[in-house]
Amino acid sequence: MKYEPINFNEKYGLFTETWSPKVIAEMNDYQFKLAKVEGEFVWHVHDDTDETFVVISGTLVIEFRDGGVTLNEGEMFVIPKGVEHRPIAENLCKILLIEPKGIINTGDSDSVLTADNDVWI
Amino acid sequence: MKYEPINFNEKYGLFTETWSPKVIAEMNDYQFKLAKVEGEFVWHVHDDTDETFVVISGTLVIEFRDGGVTLNEGEMFVIPKGVEHRPIAENLCKILLIEPKGIINTGDSDSVLTADNDVWI
Numbered sequence: 488m489k490y491e492p493i494n495f496n497e498k499y500g501l502f503t504e505t506w507s508p509k510v511i512a513e514m515n516d517y518q519f520k521l522a523k524v525e526g527e528f529v530w531h532v533h534d535d536t537d538e539t540f541v542v543i544s545g546t547l548v549i550e551f552r553d554g555g556v557t558l559n560e561g562e563m564f565v566i567p568k569g570v571e572h573r574p575i576a577e578n579l580c581k582i583l584l585i586e587p588k589g590i591i592n593t594g595d596s597d598s599v600l601t602a603d604n605d606v607w608i
Numbered sequence: 609m610k611y612e613p614i615n616f617n618e619k620y621g622l623f624t625e626t627w628s629p630k631v632i633a634e635m636n637d638y639q640f641k642l643a644k645v646e647g648e649f650v651w652h653v654h655d656d657t658d659e660t661f662v663v664i665s666g667t668l669v670i671e672f673r674d675g676g677v678t679l680n681e682g683e684m685f686v687i688p689k690g691v692e693h694r695p696i697a698e699n700l701c702k703i704l705l706i707e708p709k710g711i712i713n714t715g716d717s718d719s720v721l722t723a724d725n726d727v728w729i
Binding site for chain 1: 610611612613614615616617632633634635636638640657658659660664670672674675676677678679680682683684685686689706707708
């Protein structure tokens with residue numbers, strides 16, 4: 488088949504690591520990345536770009552310095568550039584990230600959670 | 609609340625028209641748009657940008673001049689710039705579109721299906 492759908496569940500079956508976004512598609516200079524997340528991530532900021540989170544299953548909390556937002560399945564949020572944030576998932580949560588190609592998951596923060604970039608599945 | 613999730617089902621409850629994308633969020637100069645689609649759309653092309661379709665519920669067929677792809681719930685596809693396509697949904701289907709701000713739904717084609725652009729819900 489020349490044209491194949493990209494199936495989220497099928498792609499999630501291809502990896503087990505958490506906090507390690509995998510690229511599944513590109514649109515112009517943007518990428519779609521799937522990630523499994525569980526526990527607390529690091530506080531970080533992306534100074535030059537907005538970043539989109541879509542929850543595919545589970546619950547994700549995104550903390551900000553002055554508040555927070557809880558995202559359940561079928562919900563999304565766009566984090567404005569320059570806004571410090573920390574994602575937290577009490578239980579395993581599957582998310583879709585949309586952001587420009589080349590964005591590092593931990594932004595400005597040096598962390599053991601910094602993942603390899605541009606890993607396709 | 610300062611930070612509010614964007615809930616797809618809640619947003620779909622706000623309109624009934626088909627083939628009339630509604631903007632729900634912006635990320636840099638890109639927009640996220642929800643649409644309800646049913647029946648055959650027009651053949652068209654976007655010469656300057658890729659365009660992303662995500663199926664939220666139902667089934668969407670995207671025809672190309674040399675093939676096609678069927679997308680079910682939880683599946684996505686990025687149509688490369690310059691590739692002529694025609695979306696078809698036998699039954700009501702709910703989709704999420706991601707594309708640069710300002711893109712006209714019928715691309716290069718004059719059509720009664722050309723929708724108002726940049727309508728937020």
